[in-house]
Each structure stands twice: as structure tokens, then as C-alpha cells.
Amino acid sequence: MKLATYKDASRDGQLVVVSRDLSTAHYATGIANRLQQVLDDWRFMAPQLQDLYELLNSGKARHAFAFDPARCMAPLPRAYQWVSGPAYASHIERLRSLPAADLPAGLYAEPLLRQGSSDGFIGPRDDVVLASEAGGIDFEAQLAVITGDVLMGASPEQALAGIRLLMLGSDICLRSLGVLQGRPMTAFGPVAVTPDEAGDAWRQGRLGLGLQTTWNGRKVGLCDAGEGMTFHFGQLLSHLCKTRPVSAGSIVGAGPVSHADWRQGYNCIAEKRAVETADTGQPTTRFMQFGDTLRIEVKGKNGQSLFGAIEQEITPPA
Amino acid sequence: MKLATYKDASRDGQLVVVSRDLSTAHYATGIANRLQQVLDDWRFMAPQLQDLYELLNSGKARHAFAFDPARCMAPLPRAYQWVSGPAYASHIERLRSLPAADLPAGLYAEPLLRQGSSDGFIGPRDDVVLASEAGGIDFEAQLAVITGDVLMGASPEQALAGIRLLMLGSDICLRSLGVLQGRPMTAFGPVAVTPDEAGDAWRQGRLGLGLQTTWNGRKVGLCDAGEGMTFHFGQLLSHLCKTRPVSAGSIVGAGPVSHADWRQGYNCIAEKRAVETADTGQPTTRFMQFGDTLRIEVKGKNGQSLFGAIEQEITPPA
Numbered sequence: 001m002k003l004a005t006y007k008d009a010s011r012d013g014q015l016v017v018v019s020r021d022l023s024t025a026h027y028a029t030g031i032a033n034r035l036q037q038v039l040d041d042w043r044f045m046a047p048q049l050q051d052l053y054e055l056l057n058s059g060k061a062r063h064a065f066a067f068d069p070a071r072c073m074a075p076l077p078r079a080y081q082w083v084s085g086p087a088y089a090s091h092i093e094r095l096r097s098l099p100a101a102d103l104p105a106g107l108y109a110e111p112l113l114r115q116g117s118s119d120g121f122i123g124p125r126d127d128v129v130l131a132s133e134a135g136g137i138d139f140e141a142q143l144a145v146i147t148g149d150v151l152m153g154a155s156p157e158q159a160l161a162g163i164r165l166l167m168l169g170s171d172i173c174l175r176s177l178g179v180l181q182g183r184p185m186t187a188f189g190p191v192a193v194t195p196d197e198a199g200d201a202w203r204q205g206r207l208g209l210g211l212q213t214t215w216n217g218r219k220v221g222l223c224d225a226g227e228g229m230t231f232h233f234g235q236l237l238s239h240l241c242k243t244r245p246v247s248a249g250s251i252v253g254a255g256p257v258s259h260a261d262w263r264q265g266y267n268c269i270a271e272k273r274a275v276e277t278a279d280t281g282q283p284t285t286r287f288m289q290f291g292d293t294l295r296i297e298v299k300g301k302n303g304q305s306l307f308g309a310i311e312q313e314i315t316p317p318a
Numbered sequence: 319m320k321l322a323t324y325k326d327a328s329r330d331g332q333l334v335v336v337s338r339d340l341s342t343a344h345y346a347t348g349i350a351n352r353l354q355q356v357l358d359d360w361r362f363m364a365p366q367l368q369d370l371y372e373l374l375n376s377g378k379a380r381h382a383f384a385f386d387p388a389r390c391m392a393p394l395p396r397a398y399q400w401v402s403g404p405a406y407a408s409h410i411e412r413l414r415s416l417p418a419a420d421l422p423a424g425l426y427a428e429p430l431l432r433q434g435s436s437d438g439f440i441g442p443r444d445d446v447v448l449a450s451e452a453g454g455i456d457f458e459a460q461l462a463v464i465t466g467d468v469l470m471g472a473s474p475e476q477a478l479a480g481i482r483l484l485m486l487g488s489d490i491c492l493r494s495l496g497v498l499q500g501r502p503m504t505a506f507g508p509v510a511v512t513p514d515e516a517g518d519a520w521r522q523g524r525l526g527l528g529l530q531t532t533w534n535g536r537k538v539g540l541c542d543a544g545e546g547m548t549f550h551f552g553q554l555l556s557h558l559c560k561t562r563p564v565s566a567g568s569i570v571g572a573g574p575v576s577h578a579d580w581r582q583g584y585n586c587i588a589e590k591r592a593v594e595t596a597d598t599g600q601p602t603t604r605f606m607q608f609g610d611t612l613r614i615e616v617k618g619k620n621g622q623s624l625f626g627a628i629e630q631e632i633t634p635p636a
Contacts, residue, residue, distance in 0.1 A: 011358055011565075040329055078398045078565065080437035083498070113498050115433035119398035119565035131471055131561060152635070153449055174561060180401070180431050184562035243449060243492060244502035247329075247396065247437035317470070 001046075001053035002191040003028075003165070005035055005073045007123070012036070013073045017049055018191050019056045022308055025067040026056050035076050035192070039248040042148050042164060046194075067190075069308045074121035075167060075192035076146060076249065082118035082186065083240055084144070084171065084253030085111055089230040091258035094274045111231040111239050114179055116171075118251065122187045124308065127315045128172050130184065130290075135174035137288035137314060141213045141267035141296040143225055144169040144253035145233050146192060150246040159241065160205050160234035165192040168211075168307040169253050170296055175270055175287065186253075189296070190308030201301060205232030209306065211257045213267045214295040215288075220272070221257070221265035225298065228259040267296075288314050319364075319371035320509040321346075321483070323353055323391045325441070330354070331391040335367055336509050337374045340626055343385040344374050353394050353510070357566040360466050360482060364512075385508075387626045392439035393485060393510035394464060394567065400436035400504065401558055402462070402489060402571030403429055407548040409576035412592045429549040429557050432497055434489070436569065440505045442626065445633040446490050448502065448608075454493035455606035455632060459531045459585035459614045461543055462487045462571035463551050464510060468564040477559065478523050478552035483510040486529075486625040487571050488614055493588055493605065504571075507614070508626030519619060523550030527624065529575045531585045532613040533606075538590070539575070539583035543616065546577040585614075606632050 002020065005013040006027075015028040015035050031048045032038045038045045055061045086092050089108060122128065130137065143166065150162035168189030174182040195202045201209045208226035212219060231239075236252050256268040266272040273283035288294075297309040320338065323331035324345075333346040333353050349366045350356045356363045373379045404410050407426060440446065448455065461484065468480035486507030492500040513520045519527045526544035530537060549557075554570050574586040584590045591601035606612075615627040 080396045080398060081435055083435075115435060115498070117399055117401075117433060117562070118436075119568050120563065129470075135561075152447075177561065180433070180558070181561045240498065243453075243495065243499045244435070245438065250437050 001050050002193045002197060003035060003049065003075055004067070004191045005075050005077055006071050007073050011078065013077050017052045017056055018067050020197070021304055022067055022191065024056060024061070024064040026052060026061045026064050028052065036249050039146065039148065039164060042248065069190040070125045072125070072190045073123045074188040075165070076121070076188070076251065078120050079118040079249055079251050080247060081250035082116040082253070083113050083250070084116055084142070084255055085113035085236070086255035087111055087231040087236055088228045088255060088258035090228050090260045091256055091268070091271055094258070094271045097274055097278050108230065111236050113236060113240060116183050116186065122185050124187055124190045124310045126187065126312070128185065128187070128312050129315055129317055131317060133289050135177045135182065138173040138175050138269045139288070139294055140171040140173060140256040141211060141221065142169045142171060142253050142256050143167070143207055143211070144188070144251050145237070147237060147246055147250045147252065148248045150237060150241050152241055152243065152245045154238055154241050156205070156232070156234035156238040159237035162237065163195060163233060166195055166198065166202070166207065167192045167251070168296060168298055168310060170294065170310045170312060171253065173268075187310055187312060189310050193306060198300065198306065205234040207298070209298050209300060211267060211296065211298050213265070216292055219265070221267040223257050223259045223264040223267060225257045228257070229254065290314055290316050319368050320511045320515060321353060321367065321393055322385070322509045323393050323395055324389050325391050329396065331395050335370045335374055336385050338515070339622055340385055340509065342374060342382040344370060344379045344382050346370065354567050357464065357466065357482060360566065387508040388443045390443070390508045391441045392506040393483070394439070394506070394569065396438050397436040397567055397569050398565060399568035400434045400571070401431050401568070402434055402460070402573055403431035403554070404573035405429055405549040405554055406546045406573060406576035408546050408578045409574055409586070409589055412576070412589045415592055415596045426548065429554050431554060431558060434501050434504065440503050442505055442508045442628045444505065444630070446503065446505070446630050447633055447635055449635060451607050453495045453500065456491040456493050456587045457606070457612055458489040458491060458574040459529060459539065460487045460489060460571050460574055461485070461525055461529070462506070462569050463555070465555060465564055465568045465570065466566045468555060468559050470559055470561065470563045472556055472559050474523070474550070474552035474556040477555035480555065481513060481551060484513055484516065484520070484525065485510045485569070486614060486616055486628060488612065488628045488630060489571065491586070505628055505630060507628050511624060516618065516624065523552040525616070527616050527618060529585060529614065529616050531583070534610055537583070539585040541575050541577045541582040541585060543575045546575070547572065608632055608634050
């Protein structure tokens, strides 16, 4: 099923069920108002939402309305945990080829994950409001999962079973500001989907579909999101819960989608600049500026948008 | 006022108001069930809770009951953000005096903060359940604040005004496992208190009271929490919201309380071991083991416990 959260001027919004083709939606009122409630009590609530989803897809839901991504918050507008890291080795290899950086020991043995701020994600069509253009404004177009409860010490296979929903993410970075101030905000795509929505493209914690990134109207990346993924989502989640349990509603992101085949393009500017630097000694592609736009989307094998598109503009404060 | 969260088998518990002397409590039902609700709507709800608090202190609350810290969850059992870092320069100086480490540039210019996991804090009397004794089990006895909404770019003074509640914290560390797996869980003291509860001991973002740490029944630290604090809470919070707003219910911790005067003892083992290493070439104090106990408390100028005590035991999984 596909779930979204509509803006209603509250911090957590209103949960809606969205049809498979993203054409219609229906409030989940009567089942749950907020997505976190569903995650807290998944086995009880998910089947009820699934029933509504099937009714909606069949065109028989009485109070269905046209789905509008512009009215969406992030599917989980704030979360109790947001962890991400580069799960694609080609991303790290390219970045580390910059002068004065060495490949870290254990790069292929363990994922690099870090906690991020989850007190307020932005919606898929919200502006990215930044105080300044300084710092090197970059994006990281990526996939993420929302988890249920996962036990301490869960294996990658056990962790896979704890994945509830898949999402599309856009993590905004300020490259020169470090990991705290340099990660000001993250947007997620209009709908979160259960893994079955991806059909056989979801396999063993990897999503074998193309993620397309368009910057200022120009396609810069169309990259298979599964092939280059060194650590799959079960491995990322297992790594996170090695020393402690992980609670329902945690979000784990895999970092910018990347591929060893450079012809598939880039999903973060830093990678492009690193390749330019390796080739010519200096980067020629600039970072983002106010007024720049970004569009990120994943299409299923049927050509339909899986999550809906993230469409953002970088803006100064009003 | 003083607020706590009682266990009720739910993820968020039940909000209770606790008397100033920590002897009695009263459910906040009718005002709010969960602390996050109060933080989301502070100006409306806090005065109502304050009224109940005053009634409770006067002995006139009809349904008051004896307060039992053993029934407490963390005041905010899960949070949308948990950021902490060493705000006490003497802590960093001691740790960095270890061989092969250098003092970072800008150590006194900007605080070092990192995001931590906030999907499930443990209560003040809950066991610290760890899979293994390996990795160097350590504690960080510290103060923390819970914030309201703070705007992007807020100055330290503006950020100070965004502090809603003070708490006592115990951040468990596994020293050799890095910042993600090495920070498995955090406990908070029984009650969160509004800054006015500290009287004139709360001054400009610093709490001038002694924090006492007792390890296996032996007092190892009794340290003024204000004197050695290089960056006060307004500065920490201002640093966090430099590039983005911070939302209500975020928790900011100041890292282990430390003091230039070593006779005030230590509030994390790593500091003690670093001093030993500097003195004799090797550490002689071991890290914690299963069965070890920890007690952390802050007393007000009147001798009464401000937050109640954290009392923990390190245990293997059941």
C-alpha cells in the first residue's frame, strides 16, 4: 500500500491512503490519524489500511479525492530516529579520491552510518529555506526505509523483516560545514510504500529500479538503485542495532544512489566535483544556488512513479 | 514545576506532575497525557500544569499519590532529537592528552555536538542491558535541556529563551565502538524541571550546583556543573540551529560534567583513565562490568534532590 501525510497545520498532519497510480487518496481517519500510530501498532492497523487501499484502487472508496503531492508533508513529518550513510562504495571511492583523503580501513566491511536530525522533515514540494548560499549546497538523492521494532543483535535477515515502508529521500548538505550544521534538512517523497509495491524489483534489501535526478531541468542522474548498493538495507539496519534495539518509526537512509558505471550520472554534486577534480585537477560544476530546482523520482517497471516526485527549490528566508 | 512520565506499558507513558520535594505526584490527565503534547503547545498547557503543581505542593491536590521513581520512564521516553557534546573544555583536554591525539582546532571557539539515538530512552531505574562487556563500558553523567521551537539563526540569548525543561542524563558509551554503535542508550533522571526550580543556581544557561556520581557505591565525582562549562546551553542550542530551525521536544546534552580542579573527581571513566595515562603511562581504572551500579544526582542549595536520582545496573540480556 501507499501512505502519505496531508498538511493540516498540525505538526504531524493527517494520514491518507493513496492509490497505486497516485491519482486518488482517502483519509485514514477511523483507523489512524498519524503514521507513527500505525508504526507503533503495525500488525493491528496495517491490515485495516490495506483494506482501504484495495477499496481505493478498485475505485469503490466513497470519499476518495484527487491526490495532490503539493499538499503532502513528509510521510513521517518528524521521527524518533533518522540514520543515514553511504551504502554505495562507488560514492565513497569517488569522494575519497580527492587530494589528501584516504580510503578508510574497513570501507567494505562495515557501513558508515550517522544519526541525523529528525525533529522536522520537509515535504516533497516544500522550499529548501537556507540562510546562505555559502558552504556548498548539495543534495543527496537516496532511498530510505521506515522500520518497525528491531531487536538488539538482529541479523541482516532479521532486520530485513523489520522494514515496514520504503521512501524516496533528498538530504540537503552544506559540504563545508561538517555533519551537524552541514545537514540542515531532509525531504521525503510524497508517499511511503510497503515493499510489495515494488514487486520483484525489491529483492534482499535492494531496490532494482532507476532513480532519476534532475537539477535545474537537466537530467544529471538515472542510476539503478540496486546494482551499486554495497550494503543492503538489512545490513544497514543490522549494523545500527548491534548494540541496542531499534524502535518503530526509525528511518534509515542509504546515502546518495551511486553506480560504478559513471555513465549513469550522479545523485549528489560532490561526486561529480570529485570526478572532475580527479580528471582535471579542479572541480568545474558549481554547488546549488538560490533559485535552483531539484527533482527526484523512481519509476516502477510499469513506468509509473513509485513514490511520486520530490520537487524542491532552494530559497533564502522569506 | 517538575514533570515525570509513569510507565503504563505504552511507548510514551503517562504524564505526571511531581511535587517540589519529590514526595507526591498527580496524573496530568485532563491537561495532557504525554510530555510531547505539552512541548508542542507549551504556552497553552504549561500554565495549567503549573496550577496543578502549586495545588500539589500545597497538599491540596485530591488525587495525589506517593511519587515512586522506580515507576518512571525517561520524562520524554522518546524524542524527535537528541544532540549532545562535550561542553566542558577540561573533559576534552584530559581525553586529548592521550597519546597520538591532538587538541582540535577551534576547540574553544565552537562546541562539538553530535546527533544521538532518541527512539527509546531508558528510565532512571531501568537496567542498562548490553550484549557484551567488551568495548569499554563507560558512563557520561550530564545535564540536558528540552527545548521549545527555536528559529534558524537564533542567538545564544534567544536560544536560552527556548529552553523549557532541565534534566539529568546518563549517556552509556562503549568507548571502542565509535559514535554510532558506541552510544547504545541514554537514561534521564526521574523528573524534568523548569529552570525556575533551580532558583539563582540557574544563571545564563549554566546550572551552578554539584553533580554527584557514585560508581559501585563509591563517590567518584562531586563536581560543580556550572563552573567548568565552557559553552552554556544557549550557546549549544544556538550552534545547533545555525543552519535550520529546532523543533519542540529536542533534547540537548552538555556531555560529562567536568572541572579544571581534578579534586572534584570525574563523571566519566575515560577522563579518569586519561589522567592516569598522563601520570603513569597507562590507565589503572577499569571500565564498567556486568553487575556494576551507577548513581547520579544533583542537589539544590536546600539539600533536596533537584531531579531525583538515576540508579542503574549494567546487566547482560535476560
